[in-house]
Amino acid sequence: MTTRTAGSPSATRPENSTPPRHARWAHLLPTALLLVAATAFVLPLWVMLAGSLKSMDEIHHGSLLLPPLRPTLGAWRQALDALSPGLVNSLLITVPAVLLSTLLGALSGYALAFSRWRAGSRALSNLLVLAAFIPLQLFLYPAVLGLAWVGLFGTLAGAVLAHVVFGLPLTTILFKGHFEQLPVELLRAAQIDGAGFARTFFSVVLPISMPMCAVVMLLQFTGIWNDFIVGLVFAGAENRPMTVQLTNIVGTTFGERAYNAEMASALFTAALPLVVYFYSGRLFVRGVLSGAVKG
């Protein structure tokens, strides 16, 4: 509390004194840079949004940047019709895959962090780091063979399993790093209180790691929702997620390209992660900082 008041300008600076000259102009450069960056991100979004509400006629004759003069939901209707099955598939793949990869990552991260066999734990962690940074394309062929062998190739469960396996190295490493920062006295207190491995994990460690769980789930959610290759290869023709169906729509080259429908479809596909990020942004920041600041 005291440091905050001491650091605030009103407390340290006399009221009628002018700030030093450079301070008044120093903030202009970052602000300008931020404005440029914001424009670079917002402009394409605007083009997409405006385009998705235009008819093909208007797209052919007007500028890309103009707002729709006669807004129509026709393109959105087309996108919904084409992508609804994909939306359901995406949810059926993403939700279980996110939950499982987070929970299993937390469990194995906990085991690795507190294993009494230090050398083994370290070796395994190094392997996981390696695995997390090798592109998953390298594992596609063996994974296809493996899933075919257990009879899950071309099913929703197969896609979920592939996502969980490919996601586990990263989630495990993240959780391991987080758990190693937990105060050792807290875990000792749980030990004295008689809590074993599972009890300590579920009653003490997991509840106080909720911000970390949120971070990992968000990371996994965006990764899995936006995934293309796992869905394409492992889910099977009937179970293709939204992203795969989107490419089919956008990639068709017969006749006239329906730009308005393509833009609506792309926006539709990106909508859920956007909403999730919008609402969890604050949580995300808190989670990233939770190890650094006390409390």
Next chain:
Amino acid sequence: MTTGAAIEIRSCCVGYGAAQVLHDIDLDIAEGEFVVLVGPSGCGKSTLLNTIAGFIDHSAGQLAISGRDVTGVPPKDRGIGMVFQSYALYPHMTARQNLGFALKVAGVPRGEIARRVDSVAELLQLQPVLDKRPGALSGGQRQRIAIGRALVRDAAVYLFDEPLSNLDALLRNELRIELKRLHQSLRKTMVYVTHDQVEAMTLADRLVVLNQGRVQQIGTPLEVFSKPANRFVASFIGSPAMNFIDASVCESAGGRMLELPFARLPLDELTSAASPSTPADIVLGVRPEHVVLDTNGAEAQGTVTLTEPMGSQTLVWVRCGGIELSSLQAPHLGFAPGQPVGLQLDTRFCSMFDRASGRRI
């Protein structure tokens, strides 16, 4: 190894070779005793406590709690309760849930948990905060809950790892008194680690002074204070700190004398244990309260160089025979720098140490 003691430690070592942190610890703690492990940081006191708790394995020797060898027994099965320096409360649980967690894990029925939590809460005056989470509580309340969490378990031995050092001075004194009252009424075996010698002196039935992984002295606070076993204990225990004066034994017409920079004292007056084997090089230890300042009839003359008023008493530094000595005086006597004073040592309370080994003579 069953002598009925609460804790028996026999030639216990922790660590190996160059990394050995505890050397040959021997300690018996009686049922209901309050034992304080005290020493500077890095002396091994927390290691010893964690060894008793079972978080650290001893590499040699034996360790028994309630007459049972606990080598290889996990902490939860050693019948101990423990209070940590950082409180280590579960932040997502209310005070009530924190207190009851161990009982819940042990499968104690709900009604019984509620009854025991309530009785501990009453003992520590925690009822008003039982439904709050640790984050909403003050440091003192948190540490009271941590103490309560240990007491609820009804263990054979309670371990305290510097429980008061995170609190501010006023609260520390308050909780120290509360802990002493608690021990007087419960009469449970308690082992308490601190680096604070005031805390150690005031709380302990018996003190264990540790330095560099070895026991320096075990005794009641008054024994350790008045008859320190070596120079380390003498300098560590007692505040303000003891004066050390280099001295040598010499023969003279009146018998053997101790030659100080500013005076000669007959050796018989200082110790009854003086013998022909008494080494010639000696360090005389005198506490500031036993350096008597007097303006007339003293055996040595000195000059006041500095005064440190401490409220109830003033520490007066006197230069005499080329060395500086501190002396505790009543503030109303008004000693001031530059003032010449007579100086005398109260020989009844001096300690003599072998200058080479540092051991008490």
